[in-house]
Amino acid sequence: MTYKPKSEFLHVMVSRGYYNDCSDxxxxxxxxxAGVVPTYIGYDATAQSLHVGHLLNIMxxxxxxxxxxxxxTLMGGGTTKVGDPSFRSDERPLLDAAQIDANIAGMKDVFAKYLTYGDGPTDALMLNNAEWLDDLNYLDFLRDIGRHFSVNRMLSFDSVKSRLDREQSLSFLEFNYMILQAYDxxxxxxxxxxxxxxxxxxxxxxxxxxxDLTRRVLGDTVHAFTTPLLTTSDGKKMGKSAGGAVWLNADLLSPYDFWQFWRNSTDADVGRFLKLYTELPLEECERLGALEGSEINDAKITLANEVTKLCHGAEAAASAEKTAREVFEKGGTGDDLPTLTLAPGDFSDAGMSMVQIFVKSGLVASGKEAKRLIAEGGAKLNDEPVTNAGQMVxxxxxxxxxxxSAGKKRHALVRTGA
Incomplete structure (x- = not known):
């Protein structure tokens, strides 16, 4: 890119690696x-929390x-009823209004940690596109808005073309999504x-x-800005881990597990993640990212602490680091580890198998995975190997x-309670 932005925001976007494309x-x-630019990102309410995959655009x-x-922050109370077909192989499940509202409530908690909402000129606004989409008159909408869209052009977009090329069904409902987003x-x-x-x-x-629609209808110029589609250095999609989605709400993923996700970043990703997901100075991000050997672990701890501070607060970050040191360096258990509490009634007369314990703890997704973990020597109870998948406790x-313990990096506590 030859053009060097003069505005502070675009300078940050380009220098820290957020820039992929811009309309102008x-x-x-x-x-x-020239002045304050109101800027939006839309979020469809398809889940009760945002996850790490959303964190790039939140930053x-x-x-x-x-x-x-x-x-x-535009909440998709209206568009969620349609579902974005972009690069999906099937139609999203349709949610009812109550579930959409519940999901939006969960997502609001995340935004409040990163943005300041209020009535000032740079205070964030939280809006819901149901405000203008729910009561649209279909015929008026077709006449006033639909006439500006070429079906030929819509069919050429990669998000649509990829579905059609694979001969996978694309409903008329989904096909309307891009028109509604443009209307937003x-x-x-x-x-x-x-x-x-x-x-x-x-x-x-x-x-x-x-x-294009804004130019056609109002004659005004607005802009588009996109980030790269981010993957880890080993090609995995950001936001996923061995245990599933890395949620930003503490009730769905503990701050400790969130901290561990960043602590477990591969060496090659550390410098890039520091630039994208923290507010550390650019020079410091580059210095930390260039560390090698055992020193890169210090950089990973810095990354985990800085990202966790923003999402869950400084106290949660410090507590997670303390627990990690107790678990990994001192062989302790650590107070912040995810805890599974079993009632005595959960156990049969013969007890409960270690396979069931591992599944219930959430460290593995299935009994088959637990058996494989045990067979490969990665399952431990109080740091002692579990060697018998049929062992009863x-x-x-x-x-x-x-x-x-499941491997070297995933741990949980198990106890019985009333």
Whole structure:
């Protein structure tokens, strides 16, 4: 890229690795130099929490606010009823209004940790597109908005084309999603003077639709900005771990497990993740990312602490690090480890198998996985190998918490309670 942004926000985006594409980088730069730019990212309410895969664009909104602009978190109360088909092989399950509202409530808790909401010129706004989508008149919408969309062009977008090329069904409901997303941008510009939509590179076509629709309907210029589709250095999608999604809500994933996810980053990812997911100075991110040997572990701890501070607070980060040191360096159990509490009635007369214990703890997803872990020597109880998948244990063995380990990095406590 030859153009060097002058505005503080775009300078941060480019220098820290957030930039993938922009509809008009120089034009957006000029707009951001001229004053506050309300900017939105949309979030469909498909789950009760956001996960690490969303964290990249949440950090973008945080940087946006810190550099003097206004973030808009747009909750998809309306579009969730349709479902984004982008790069999916099947249709999303349709959720009812009550489930959508419950999911939005869970997601709001995350945003409040990263953004300041209020009535000031750079205070964040939280909006719901159901406000303008729920009561649309279908015929008026087709006449006023639908006429600006070419089906030929819509069919050419990768998100649609990939489904059709694989001869996988794409419902008319899903096909409408890109029109509704474009309409969101138009409405946000009309109501709140929103000048920019940001998202991942998989949303590029959808965002450009909104840029084009706003120009056609109002004659105004707005902008699109996308980030790279982020994967780990070994090619895995960000936001996934051996135990499933890495949720940002503490009631779905403990702060300790969240901390461990970042502590377990591969060496090659540390420098890049520090730039994207922390607010440490760029020079410090580069210094830490360049460390080698045992020193890179210190950088990983810094990464885990900084990301966990933003998501769960400084106390949770310090507690997670303390627990990790007790578990790994001192051979202890650590107070913050995820805990499975079993009732005496959960045990049969013969007890409970170690396979069941591992599954109930959440360290493995199935009995088959537990048996494989045991066969490969990765299962331990209080740091002693579990060698017999059929081994039975009784309730009285867990009156004091016992440490369960799956490999070197995943641990849990098991105890019995009333």
């Amino acid at each position: 980088l120089e034009g957006l730069d000029e707009m951001m130099m 973008m909104l945080r940087w946006l606010q810190n550099t003097g602009h206004q973030p808009i 941008f138009l409405e946000l510009h009309r109501r709140y003077n929103c000048g920019l939509q940001m998202g991942g590179s998989d949303q590029w076509g959808n965002i450009l639709n909104g840029v 009784t309730a009285d063995m867990f009156t004091e918490p016992q440490k369960l």
